[in-house]
Amino acid sequence: MVAAWQAQGRAVHGVSLAWRQADDLAEAGIDRGNVRAFSVFLDAAKAGGIALDRRAVVVVDELGLLGTRQGWSCCGCSRRGASGWRCWATTGSARRSRPGRSST
Structure with missing residues (x-):
């Protein structure tokens, strides 16, 4: 998915609850400069x-680990100014196969 979004000219950002997991998103092809811990x-x-x-496009790794308030904060941020950016959430099983890569 990451490569397809980038081929469309989209800016892809990767976020996760902690830096260690966020760094894993760079392995999926997201530019390291666009990878951050969720709070940052x-x-x-x-x-x-x-x-x-x-x-x-913002890839949120392991969405289920975020608290309700954090999730709503992200949604509120996406609605601010009707910017229209997209959010793509992964689960633990998706992270094991790395976002943007086939699990087969």
Whole structure:
């Protein structure tokens, strides 16, 4: 998926609860400069430090590990200014096969 989004000219960002898991997203092809821990991503997005427009995709690794408030914060951030960026959430099983790679 990551390669397809990038081929479409989309900016792909990867976020996870902790840096260690976020770093794994770089192995899926997401530019290391676009990989962050969730709290760092959210702070930067709220401050306007990350360009999130309708061409952006944010891959949230292990969405189930985020708290309800964190998840709603991310949703609220995506609605701010009707920027229209997309969110792609993974689960533990998806992370084991690495986002953007076939599990076969």
